[in-house]
Amino acid sequence: MSDKFVVGYDGSVAARRALEFAVARAKAQGGAIVLAHVLEWSPYSFLTPSELEERHMRRREEMERAEEAVLGPVVAELTDSSVSVETVIRYGNIAEMLGKIATETGAVQIIVGREGSSALEARIFGSVAGTLVQTAPVPCTIVP
Amino acid sequence: MNKNIFSAALAAAGLALVGAPAFAQQQAISLDDKVNQIFADSTGWFVGLIFSNFPGTSFPWIVMWLVVGATVFTLYFGFVQFRAVGHAISLVKGDYSDPDDAGEVSHFQALATALSGTVGLGNIAGVAVAVSIGGPGATFWMILAGLMGMASKFTECTLGVKYRNEYPDGRVSGGPMYYLSKGFAERGLPGGKILAVLFSIFCILGALGGGNMFQANQAHQQITGVVGQYPGWITGLVFAGLVFAVIVGGIKSIARVTEKVVPFMGILYVGTALVIIAMNYHLIGWAFGQIFAGAFTGLGVAGGMVGALIQGFKRAAFSNEAGVGSAAIAHSAVKTKEPITEGLVSLLEPFIDTVVICTMTALVIIITQQLVTDPQTGLYLLNEAGNGVKTVGGTSGVGLTSAAFGSAIGWFPYVLALAVVLFAFSTMITWSYYGLKAWTYLFGEGDTKELVFKVIFCVFVVIGAAAQLGPVIDFSDAAIFAMAVVNIIGLYFLMPIVKRELDSYMSRLRSGEIKKFI
Incomplete structure (x- = not known):
């Protein structure tokens, strides 16, 4: 069985760098890519009544958009290469979900990019990369 | 001598300054008065009908209606409000939520939104009205009404989810009008259709x-109360x-800020x-x-024990809206396969x-001794x-609550003013x-039809701010209780359905068929 690499991908430039890094590793080792897109979501947030009414509809739209606009182009790109790719779209806390996806898919590594935020920002707002390093069940690579 | 002239001039200038706005105010107040008069005249008959007493007594039949309803549901469902509290809490925590449903409306979100429609002025101003008319004893009846009302709320919200509409485009909405007609x-x-229309x-x-x-x-x-008198129509x-x-404008940011700040204000x-x-722990026992x-x-107090009871039940019902049917609309959107869970x-x-927030208000008013003995x-x-009851500052409604909090913590009325404004706003959005x-149930969906209602709604904001408390509170109560009349009739006929769902769910929960996901 080939080694799987979970890549946290949201379409950003940083995520793109992580993807390129992961693809290079996967090619070298004959591994596969798990392209993971997590939509930040908490079941304890507050919504207005009209947001409640539309939630199911919006979720469907968000999933479709993620599939088509974010993950779709990458998958199309990678099918030409020798690397096999599967996609996962989830709702939840980003770092927590990436860890969960790694466990579920039996991946050997999680690879994420990071925005060049300052130490102060990371301290105040928290950062996905930082949380992931603390909580991930498998080794992590942070691509700057 | 010079000094005297100076101060006299100052006083004259001061008088002129005070006099001008006072004159403008008089005109404005007469406009407010006119609005008030028209409003009171045109709604009086409706208020009279809803709050008419049993013949030969001073007991309004509507209060009895709510009490009997809550009691029937409490007994029929075997005190479900006490049996199932533990399970309700684990449902809200998400212990039984399928992780694959992440991103859908959670139990917590449905509850929080419904609460933002009910927690508000009823808890702050309504309770003050209850204790200032019915005395401290009104608190007891209010708590009792709250505990019993839990069963009414359970019944209506289960039905709300069971008979909700799920549209092809993915929107989900429900409420009494749907369960009355479909159920x-x-x-x-x-x-059923007639009840739904009513x-x-x-x-x-x-x-x-x-x-x-x-x-x-x-x-x-x-x-x-904070910035001084000015005409209501401006607010x-x-x-x-x-x-x-x-x-109308769909500016979500305003609603979102409110939805975020309101829970914080509540806490x-x-x-x-x-x-x-x-701070007044030695008075807790006395209170x-x-x-x-x-x-x-x-x-x-005026009306004695019956007066306290009527006020307690009235204000509790007005605050938590149990049996009114409104919350069923907010709760309907939850993602669940089991309607009973939302109930x-x-x-x-x-x-x-x-039981928690209203009681806090009442205790603060009583403990700070705002009521004169x-x-x-x-x-x-x-x-x-x-x-x-005579109050220390002659205040009632929200003014009384404000005075009570202010007597202990001087600056709190300002925070309270902000809280009231935010609560009022979020309640308006929900309602x-x-x-x-x-x-839309009556007239059908459509942008123009919806716009007509939204504009009417905004016009009533102005009327409400300009009219005086008496007629406004009478009409508000009457309209909300009229909803309860129709809704509770429906609940009596539909409660066997809820009973079946409850029994089936509880037996599957006991047998382990329904499991936690964690």
Whole structure:
């Protein structure tokens, strides 16, 4: 069985760098890519009544958009290469979900990019990369 | 000598300054008065009908209607509000939520949104009205009504989810108008459609009354308490503008900020109340003594024990809306396969609203001794008008709560003013949605039709802020209780369906068929 690499991908430039890094590793080792897109979501947030009414509809739209606009182009790109790719779209806390996806898919590594935020920002707002390093069940690579 | 002239000149200038706005105010107040008069004249018959007494007594039949309803549901479902609280809490925590449903409406979100529509002025101003008319004893009846109301809420919210509409485009909405029509049809009973139409009419009136005018009115009173008197229609216009921006303009940011700040304000309110109660810990026993004694003797309040009971039940129902049917609209959107789970979650709503928050308000008013007693007899004195207990500052409604908090923590009235304004605003947004759902049930969906309702809603914000408390509160109560009349009739016919769901769910829960996901 080939080694799987979970890549946290949201379409950003940083995520793109992580993807390129992961693809290079996967090619070298004959591994596969798990392209993971997590939509930040908490079941304890507050919504207005009209947001409640539309939630199911919006979720469907968000999933479709993620599939088509974010993950779709990458998958199309990678099918030409020798690397096999599967996609996962989830709702939840980003770092927590990436860890969960790694466990579920039996991946050997999680690879994420990071925005060049300052130490102060990371301290105040928290950062996905930082949380992931603390909580991930498998080794992590942070691509700057 | 010089000094005297100077001060005389100052005084004259001061008088002129005071005089000019006073003159302008007189004209403006007469406009407010006119609005008030027209409003009182045109709604009086409706209020009279809803609050008419049993022949030969001074007991309004509507209060009995709510009490009997809550009692029937409590007994019929075997005290479900006490049996299932633990399970309700784990449902809200998400222990039983399928992780694959992440991103859908959670139990917590449905509960929080429903609460934002109920927690508000009923808890702050309504409770003050209850204790200032019914005395401390009203608190006892209010808590009892809250506990019993949990069963009514359970019944209506289960039905709300069971008979909701799931549209092809993915929107989900429900409420009494749907369970009345669909549920009656399913049971082969006639009249469901008529009840649904009646409910919708009263829901629109309730949205314009308690969900709108009462809120605007009390928000205005609160703002004038801080910045001084000015005409109500000005507050009304500002509020109407903001509401318009959210519900017509679709400016989500305003609603989102409110939805985020309101829960924080709620926690701050309860926290402060607890601090004030703790500061007067030696009076806690006395306060509960007053509550119990007042509940059964009245302690000299107008109307005695019955007066306390009526006020307690009325204000509890107005605050937690159990049996009214409104919350079923908000709870319907939850993602669940078992309608009963949302019913169980909704049990917590009257508990948080009435048993916790309303009781805090009442305790603070009693403990800070805002109600004036006769030192000799220990009985409460009547105010000049003879229709309520005399208060220290002659205040009532939200002013009384503000005075009570202010007597312990000087700056808190400012925070309270902000809280009231925010609560009022969030309640208006929630009720504009309830009203709109009833409106579209009657007239069908469509942008123009919906816009008509939204504009009417905004106009009533202005009327509510300009009118006086008396007529506004009467009309608000009457409209909301009229919803309860229709809704509870429906609940009686549909409760066997809920019973079946409850029994099936509970037996599957016991057998382990329904499992936690964690």
